[in-house]
Amino acid sequence: MFYRENGQFKTTYQSDQQIFAIPQDRWAILAIIAFAFIGIPLLVDEYLFRAILIPFLILSLAALGVNILVGYCGQITLGAGASMAVGAYAAYNFLIRVDGMPALAAILLGGIVAAAAGIVFGAPSLRVRGLYLAVATLAAQFFWDWAFLRIKWFTNNASSGSVSVADINLLGWTISSPTDKYLFCLGILVVFSLAAKNLVRGAIGRQWMAIRDMDVAATVIGIRPMYAKLSAFAVSSFYLGVAGALWGFVHLGSWEPAAFSIDRSFQLLFMVIIGGMGAIAGSFFGAAFIVVLPIFLNQMLALVGGWFGVEVSIALVSHIEIMVFGALIVFFLIVEPHGIARLWSTGREKLRLWPFPH
Amino acid sequence: MAFFIETLLGGLMSGMLYSLVALGFVLIYKASGVFNFAQGAMVLFAALSMARFSEWIPEWLGMDNLFMANLLAIVVSALVMLAVAWLIEYLVLRHLVNQEGATLLMATLGIGYFLDGVGQTIFGSDIYKIDVGMPKEPVMMLESVFEGGILINKEDFVAAFIAAMLVLALTIFFQKTATGRALRAVADDHQAAQSIGIPLGRIWVIVWCVAGLTALVAGIIWGSKLGAQFSLSTVALRALPVVILGGLTSVPGAILGGLIIGVGEKLSEVYLGPYVGGGIEIWFAYMLALVFLLFRPQGLFGEKIIDRV
Numbered sequence: 001m002f003y004r005e006n007g008q009f010k011t012t013y014q015s016d017q018q019i020f021a022i023p024q025d026r027w028a029i030l031a032i033i034a035f036a037f038i039g040i041p042l043l044v045d046e047y048l049f050r051a052i053l054i055p056f057l058i059l060s061l062a063a064l065g066v067n068i069l070v071g072y073c074g075q076i077t078l079g080a081g082a083s084m085a086v087g088a089y090a091a092y093n094f095l096i097r098v099d100g101m102p103a104l105a106a107i108l109l110g111g112i113v114a115a116a117a118g119i120v121f122g123a124p125s126l127r128v129r130g131l132y133l134a135v136a137t138l139a140a141q142f143f144w145d146w147a148f149l150r151i152k153w154f155t156n157n158a159s160s161g162s163v164s165v166a167d168i169n170l171l172g173w174t175i176s177s178p179t180d181k182y183l184f185c186l187g188i189l190v191v192f193s194l195a196a197k198n199l200v201r202g203a204i205g206r207q208w209m210a211i212r213d214m215d216v217a218a219t220v221i222g223i224r225p226m227y228a229k230l231s232a233f234a235v236s237s238f239y240l241g242v243a244g245a246l247w248g249f250v251h252l253g254s255w256e257p258a259a260f261s262i263d264r265s266f267q268l269l270f271m272v273i274i275g276g277m278g279a280i281a282g283s284f285f286g287a288a289f290i291v292v293l294p295i296f297l298n299q300m301l302a303l304v305g306g307w308f309g310v311e312v313s314i315a316l317v318s319h320i321e322i323m324v325f326g327a328l329i330v331f332f333l334i335v336e337p338h339g340i341a342r343l344w345s346t347g348r349e350k351l352r353l354w355p356f357p358h
Numbered sequence: 359m360a361f362f363i364e365t366l367l368g369g370l371m372s373g374m375l376y377s378l379v380a381l382g383f384v385l386i387y388k389a390s391g392v393f394n395f396a397q398g399a400m401v402l403f404a405a406l407s408m409a410r411f412s413e414w415i416p417e418w419l420g421m422d423n424l425f426m427a428n429l430l431a432i433v434v435s436a437l438v439m440l441a442v443a444w445l446i447e448y449l450v451l452r453h454l455v456n457q458e459g460a461t462l463l464m465a466t467l468g469i470g471y472f473l474d475g476v477g478q479t480i481f482g483s484d485i486y487k488i489d490v491g492m493p494k495e496p497v498m499m500l501e502s503v504f505e506g507g508i509l510i511n512k513e514d515f516v517a518a519f520i521a522a523m524l525v526l527a528l529t530i531f532f533q534k535t536a537t538g539r540a541l542r543a544v545a546d547d548h549q550a551a552q553s554i555g556i557p558l559g560r561i562w563v564i565v566w567c568v569a570g571l572t573a574l575v576a577g578i579i580w581g582s583k584l585g586a587q588f589s590l591s592t593v594a595l596r597a598l599p600v601v602i603l604g605g606l607t608s609v610p611g612a613i614l615g616g617l618i619i620g621v622g623e624k625l626s627e628v629y630l631g632p633y634v635g636g637g638i639e640i641w642f643a644y645m646l647a648l649v650f651l652l653f654r655p656q657g658l659f660g661e662k663i664i665d666r667v
Contacts, residue, residue: 070460127652146637266467322475323476
């Protein structure tokens with residue numbers, strides 16, 4: 001009904017190779033982007049920006065990074081939070097140690113430093129696989145956690161690694177109000193997700209997928225595992241590093257290493273698995289789910305407690321929150337182990353044929 | 359020299375404690391291929407239930423015999439852990455058979471969150487004491503051999519002894535009983551085991567129960583050392599390098615890995631730590647495991663990984 005491809009013929013190679021080959025998709029994506037840039041700033045109040053939309057955008061970017069590594073290249077990582085931390089602290093150091101460094105450049109340089117660190121800590125993937133690798137990536141997590149707490153140079157001698165930055169200035173545009181921050185993050189996210197979409201359908205993305213599906217077979221057909229795996233680690237860490245820098249600079253303003261602890265790594269992996277491994281859209285679904293769920297649960301519990309006239313203490317709410325969170329995650333994995341993206345694509349296939357499925 | 363031996367012994371004993379937690383990982387991975395991130399939450403849950411029941415039972419029954427209270431608390435906690443293990447298997451893992459490793463890993467993480475939440479909702483979230491009469495005071499040993507002797511924590515000694523006993527009991531269970539044989543068969547090959555009539559579901563329940571009981575032992579020992587509190591669930595993270603160092607599928611590996619990591623941690627903290635600012639033991643363990651893995655990707659005693667196209 002909504003989705004008819006009848007009569008759409010591709011007559012040139014160019015039209016066959018477009019990112020979104022179906023016009024309906026193309027228009028839908030453009031409409032969503034336009035709405036996000038123009039509609040949302042008009043409709044939404046400050047609380048929503050700060051509590052939901054900005055974290056959602058930044059964590060989507062991070063989830064994209066994790067998805068490239070876990071979903072496309074098949075290397076499970078539990079050190080994603082560490083890459084974010086490296087990005088954030090590297091960007092901080094560029095900003096304060098180099099005179100006149102533009103904040104955007106510092107953020108991107110932070111991403112590049114994170115990519116370098118990712119290559120170093122991704123090197124064991126050449127020898128070690130699967131769950132052993134997952135545990136090995138925890139080495140990065142704990143090492144960087146420690147480094148930003150104890151090595152004073154990284155944090156400019158700040159106590160317990162807590163640092164802060166002023167509002168970002170981008171070519172005369174001072175990013176201080178929640179709407180500005182939202183637009184800034186949205187702009188970066190759009191550019192980065194288009195880049196990711198293109199990367200994974202290009203030569204390098206196909207190499208990653210071949211490695212994911214079976215690395216010995218991929219080697220036999222001439223893919224260099226070292227190049228493919230390390231490039232996946234580098235790209236993924238770059239995305240994570242930029243996301244980390246944004247998280248520190250734009251969302252938090254001042255932060256300490258605990259903002260990028262191991263819980264953050266688990267959270268990012270949750271996003272990718274619940275959203276859908278190996279699907280760009282999955283990163284967004286997963287991030288939305290994980291960002292909104294705790295806030296929703298929190299409100300619901302207060303509401304339900306109000307019905308029964310029970311005063312729910314804050315500690316109890318947080319316990320019930322993690323309890324329900326855990327249970328929902330398990331429930332989701334049982335119902336749809338391939339993630340929300342799979343539900344989405346099944347639904348779309350149905351819509352293509354509806355109302356005449358035969 | 360005496361100081362060195364003291365550090366070494368301290369490392370060996372804390373290593374035994376790590377192996378206790380690591381054993382839980384290995385048992386489950388071996389039998390069902392699930393990497394159980396919830397092991398730490400299980401340890402916490404067991405410790406909390408032990409601590410609270412040993413407090414509640416004397417209140418309910420109106421007695422004040424510490425020994426009886428502890429005994430009853432252990433029995434009740436063991437029943438609780440068996441129920442938890444059974445529920446996990448019945449409600450979650452049964453429905454996730456044949457899923458990818460990453461999905462199973464996430465599922466156990468979800469279970470971990472759930473257990474953390476439930477445990478603290480039911481039992482409270484303060485720090486509780488577990489008092490099973492472990493001797494607290496340190497003793498001096500070998501005073502005739504070294505000047506000043508070696509200071510040993512008796513508590514560690516008892517804990518290491520209990521850990522060794524548990525390993526012995528598990529080994530006998532695995533090697534000498536019919537159920538143990540069935541467990542090993544399932545670990546070797548699921549399909550072959552099923553084809554000769556071993557019920558997979560029941561075996562998995564048994565494995566989770568055994569892992570639950572191991573968690574109880576670990577919970578009691580760690581809990582009486584550090585107090586039953588939320589940070590116990592991070593003990594699992596410290597036991598992870600032990601598991602990959604020893605090999606995910608090997609019980610002796612978990613023991614030897616624990617000893618290596620325990621000693622490595624203590625020695626590095628004492629001799630290397632002061633130069634770089636201290637607190638290095640947690641990542642040092644991972645680095646140590648990583649270096650081992652570079653030479654033996656399957657861990658010390660893990661099964662050799664053979665790839666065929």
